[in-house]
Amino acid sequence: MTGQQTHGHPDAAQPRAVRRAAAQAERDRHAEGRRSRPLRIALFAVLALVIGGGAIGLVVSRLIGPAATDAAAIQVRASMGGFNPPALTVKAGQAVKVEFSSTDTSMHSDGGGWHQFAIDALGINWKVGPETTKVFEFTAPVTAGTYSWYCDICCGGKANPTMQGKLTVTT
Numbered sequence: 001m002t003g004q005q006t007h008g009h010p011d012a013a014q015p016r017a018v019r020r021a022a023a024q025a026e027r028d029r030h031a032e033g034r035r036s037r038p039l040r041i042a043l044f045a046v047l048a049l050v051i052g053g054g055a056i057g058l059v060v061s062r063l064i065g066p067a068a069t070d071a072a073a074i075q076v077r078a079s080m081g082g083f084n085p086p087a088l089t090v091k092a093g094q095a096v097k098v099e100f101s102s103t104d105t106s107m108h109s110d111g112g113g114w115h116q117f118a119i120d121a122l123g124i125n126w127k128v129g130p131e132t133t134k135v136f137e138f139t140a141p142v143t144a145g146t147y148s149w150y151c152d153i154c155c156g157g158k159a160n161p162t163m164q165g166k167l168t169v170t171t
């Protein structure tokens, strides 16, 4: 019993200290509240941007496929939906660089995400795997004309109009 009473004296001083600390904490909280509201909004905006941007980026990357590795090359992207672009125009005799990509994933049961870019008359037969990009080169014929290209891997093969495109050679 006496042991507890010896603590009586420090205990008596504590409430004042506690009150002071509480008042200080209250003032701090007010100051904090005023300061951190715009800060919290900014933080939220940044978080929303990062998360939203990441999600959008993921969707976009799924739609447009792998990033181009050669900015100087003509970009041709293939998916089950078709070729993008579905037509190209080049100059006769021109050295042409094409970056060909597949935007489809390997989850596609029809072709496994592989696509082809073939022009029999020009000896072109390029293939790319799922979500893969590859740079190819060819020299355009010296005479003007139009050539059809096709993909015979997916979607019923080259008979499918979505798996076709047109190369126009101009003089």
Ligand SMILES: [Cu+2]
Binding pocket: 078, 079, 080, 111, 114, 115, 116, 151, 152, 153, 154, 155, 163
């Ligand atoms: Cu295809």
